[in-house]
Amino acid sequence: MEETNQTTVTEFILAGLTEDPELQVPLFLIFLGVYLVTVLGNLGMVTLILFSSQLHTPMYYLLSSLSFIDCCQSTVITPKMLMNFVTQSNVIPYPECIAQFYIFCVFAVAECHMLAAMAYDRYVAISNPLLYKVTMSYKVCLWMIGGVYVLGILVATVHTVFLLKLLFCKSNIVNHYFCDLFPLLELSCSSTFINEVIAISLSVFNIMVPVMTILSSYIFIIVNILHIQSTGGRSKAFSTCSSHILAVAVFFGSLAFMYLQPSSVSSLGQGKLASVFYNIVVPMLNPMIYSLRNKDVSVALKKVLEHIHLFSTKNTFP
Known part of the structure; x- marks a missing residue:
């Protein structure tokens, strides 16, 4: 087995989503729009929660952390992909490629566990509302958020350390639009057995543990919803839960397809x-x-917009 940190490959070429030149500009415009909506939506949510005192609760602290993670994860990947749509050369230097993978891995793992933490928070709020402030205190919330990021950093560090041990001397064309683990392993001249075992093991932990936590939480939530006497209340609660479950299913389903094989x-x-x-x-x-379907967020957003309007009116008409 070769044990070296050196590589004959100094840069990689990202294959991108498609090689069809006719699709490059349309895809650039689509993903640019998606990225702008992502950044504005998530940064707007973080800002709204930061400056709205009525949203200073554990639930919204978790939500603001999720928004921060989403914004960072998208920013690590999308700008480089957009650049590759409109340039002839999709080259990424070896150090930048490894850095992109590391940062992506930190936030991808963090999002998995943050979604689980949010589901647990909702379970506590609905199942034990009288004990919610004790169970989900600010200290507990802080520990949960810190633990999520620590897990992301630990997992990313393990993957990256073993990735740096590989020798790359085959083709330098990465069959992806960013530097992801399995596409990079395909280019290695060294044995990738340990890397694949670690990847599968950590993926099982980072996908299955949050999924089981989320499923358990929502099963208990749904059971409690069924005890709601109001038909309108049940309908609204089911609507909210179904949208959450759909988002979680898309996220973890696509992750499992990529990493659990x-x-x-x-x-x-x-x-x-x-x-x-x-x-x-x-x-x-x-x-x-x-958030946008949440009444508290809607009220807070309305208040912020009213303050902005009053401020601009005072400055315009002294």
Whole structure:
């Protein structure tokens, strides 16, 4: 087995989503629009929660952390992809490629566990409302958020350390639109057995543990919803839960398709499409799914807009 940190490859070429030149500009415009909506939606949510005192609760702290993660994860991937749509050379230097993978991995893992933390928070709020402030205190909330980021950093560090041990001397064309783990493993001249075992093991932990937590939480939530006497209340609660579950299913389903199977050339093409969902689509949808239908957020947003309007009116008409 070769044990070296050196590589004969100094840069990689990202194959991108498609090689069809006619699709480059339309895809650029589509993903540019998606990225702008993602950044504005998530940063807007973080800002709204930061400056609205009525949203200073554990639920919204978790939501603001999710928005921050979504914004960062999308920013790590999308700008480079947009650049590759409009340039002839899709080159990414080796250090930048490794850095992109590391940062992406941190936020992808963090999002998995943040969604689980949010589901648990909703379970506590609905099942034990009288004990909610004790169970989900600010200290507990802070520990949960810190734990989510620590897990992301630990998992990303393990993957990256073992990735740096590989020797790359084959083709330098990465069959993806960003530097992801399995497409990089395909290019290695070294044995990738340990990398694949680690990847599958950590993927099982980072996908299945949050999924089981979310499913358990929502099963208890639905049971409690069934005890609601008001038909309108049940309908509204089911509508909210179904949108949350749909977002979670898309995110974890696409993650599982990509990472809970051994790497193979035939699966990487389909993996590109799956990764679009958890990297680009879900971060755009999360602010709408988790917040815009929320009454507290709507009220806070209305107040902020009213303050902005009053401020601009005073400055315009002294």
